[in-house]
Amino acid sequence: MATATMANQDEQRPSGKERGGGAEASKGSGEPPQASRFQVHKPGEGYATRLGMMVVLMSYAGYACHHWFYNWVYIRGFFEGLFSGTFLGFLTYWMFDATAANVIASAGVVVLATGAFVASYYYIYLKRTSAEFLIKTDGELAKVTWPKTTPWFRTDTQVWGATYVVLLVIAILTLYVFGIDMVFQWIANNVFYGGRS
Numbered sequence: 001m002a003t004a005t006m007a008n009q010d011e012q013r014p015s016g017k018e019r020g021g022g023a024e025a026s027k028g029s030g031e032p033p034q035a036s037r038f039q040v041h042k043p044g045e046g047y048a049t050r051l052g053m054m055v056v057l058m059s060y061a062g063y064a065c066h067h068w069f070y071n072w073v074y075i076r077g078f079f080e081g082l083f084s085g086t087f088l089g090f091l092t093y094w095m096f097d098a099t100a101a102n103v104i105a106s107a108g109v110v111v112l113a114t115g116a117f118v119a120s121y122y123y124i125y126l127k128r129t130s131a132e133f134l135i136k137t138d139g140e141l142a143k144v145t146w147p148k149t150t151p152w153f154r155t156d157t158q159v160w161g162a163t164y165v166v167l168l169v170i171a172i173l174t175l176y177v178f179g180i181d182m183v184f185q186w187i188a189n190n191v192f193y194g195g196r197s
Helices: 002-012 022-026 047-071 073-083 089-096 098-126 128-143 158-192
Strands: none
Touching (some): 047 098, 047 128, 089 098, 098 128
């Protein structure tokens, strides 16, 4: 009798596919839904660190764009030297046209800037592991007891004491490196180059 009752209950119980099936059935009902690939990971958290990292990466991108715009002609010279002695020399002739050169320089800047922005935004805001690292970094920085900065010019504040020590150490290390450099320069000039300066 008990066996028949259990069999009837098993028949009435919905199967895994009817309940949602597979991996979805194993998830608890309290878990949040999966985020979209293009959704910001934990928006609003780690704001300062994420924004600071974005500014740093965009500064590097700006330098790369500037470098490309004014120095891409070295790449043109490389390809000209590579193909000039062969029957493929005609492939580089069009790059010496002023209009084509401006288009290449400008298009390179646009491609570099766009690629750098998309990659930076992806790793800082969308990719879970790197975004989580920056969020935790921001949390750790919030725990730091920063020295009081007002009034910074008074000698009894923490900032003045820390600044004084840093400046003193930098001055000592500068003199030390300068002295070692002068010694090695004197040795190199008198031993290896026979007294020539």
